[in-house]
Amino acid sequence: MPQTAHQITMTIPVIETERLVLREPREADFPAMLAFNDSPRAAFVGGGRDRQWVWRGLLANIGHWVLRGYGFFSVDTKAGDFIGRIGMLYHDGWDEPELGWHLFDGYEGQGYAVEAARAARDDYHARISAQPPISYIDPANPRSEAVARRLGAKPERQSEVFGTLINIWRHPSPGAVA
Numbered sequence: 001m002p003q004t005a006h007q008i009t010m011t012i013p014v015i016e017t018e019r020l021v022l023r024e025p026r027e028a029d030f031p032a033m034l035a036f037n038d039s040p041r042a043a044f045v046g047g048g049r050d051r052q053w054v055w056r057g058l059l060a061n062i063g064h065w066v067l068r069g070y071g072f073f074s075v076d077t078k079a080g081d082f083i084g085r086i087g088m089l090y091h092d093g094w095d096e097p098e099l100g101w102h103l104f105d106g107y108e109g110q111g112y113a114v115e116a117a118r119a120a121r122d123d124y125h126a127r128i129s130a131q132p133p134i135s136y137i138d139p140a141n142p143r144s145e146a147v148a149r150r151l152g153a154k155p156e157r158q159s160e161v162f163g164t165l166i167n168i169w170r171h172p173s174p175g176a177v178a
Contacts, residue, residue, distance in 0.1 A: 010066045013127070015073070015119045020112060022073035022086070022119055025061050029074050032082050032104060033058060064089060070128055072100070075116045083107040086116040088124045088133060095159055097124070099133045099171060101147060108143065114150045121151070125174040135169045136161055145169075 012024040037054045064071035072087040084103035090096065099121050101113045121133065135153055137144045145167075153169040160166070 008066055010069075012065055012071075012073075013123060015123055016078075017115050017119050019078055020083075020116050020119070021076045021078060022116055022123075023076060024065075025058060025072065025074050025085075027058070029082055029085075030055065030058055033085075035104070061085075064091075068128075070097075070124055073116070073120055075103075075112070077112075081107075083112060084116070086113065087120040088128075094136075094161070095134065095168065097129070097131070097133045099124075099135050099151075101144070113147045117147065117151055121171060122174075130174050132171045132173050135171065136166045137169055138164065139167050 013022075014024070015022040034054050061072045068090060070088040072085040072089065074082060075084050075086050076082050082104070084101065084107060086101040086103075087099070089098050089100055099117055101117050103113055124133065134156070135144075135148050136159070137148060148169045148171075152172040156168050156170040158165055159168050
């Protein structure tokens with residue numbers, strides 16, 4: 001007897017902020033993701049991996065959206081420049097959902113990470129859960145800690161992630177001043 005076909009569909013929200021558009025991941029994002037992976041900027045997010053690992057990461061993010069209803073947004077400027085990936089993740093083996101961010105070379109220091117992360121966090125709270133998320137931040141990454149502070153997060157505890165001792169930052173509850 002033939003098997004019934006199953007269709008998997010997912011509508012990923014598009015969020016516009018004052019300067020940015022948070023949108024779905026696309027195959028066209030792959031070259032910029034490869035360049036980021038090959039740069040020193042990716043040191044704190046597992047960079048320096050082979051091309052297939054980056055490809056699988058793009059596909060995993062799409063799958064994360066389908067399975068959990070949230071994931072990393074691809075972030076564009078209003079002018080259409082793809083500048084990074086920011087959003088919520090909850091991978092197998094992680095303590096709880098994480099708000100994560102990374103911007104590509106040339107886009108740090110302009111407030112984009114805070115603007116996009118706040119929008120992604122607000123979307124998560126509105127659609128998925130009021131539970132305040134965490135952010136895993138390597139203690140050797142003060143720039144990421146600065147983003148977390150600007151978002152109102154506070155260091156909570158340490159945990160081991162992929163064999164590295166990481167600081168866990170807790171974000172404020174929805175509606176809290178951040």
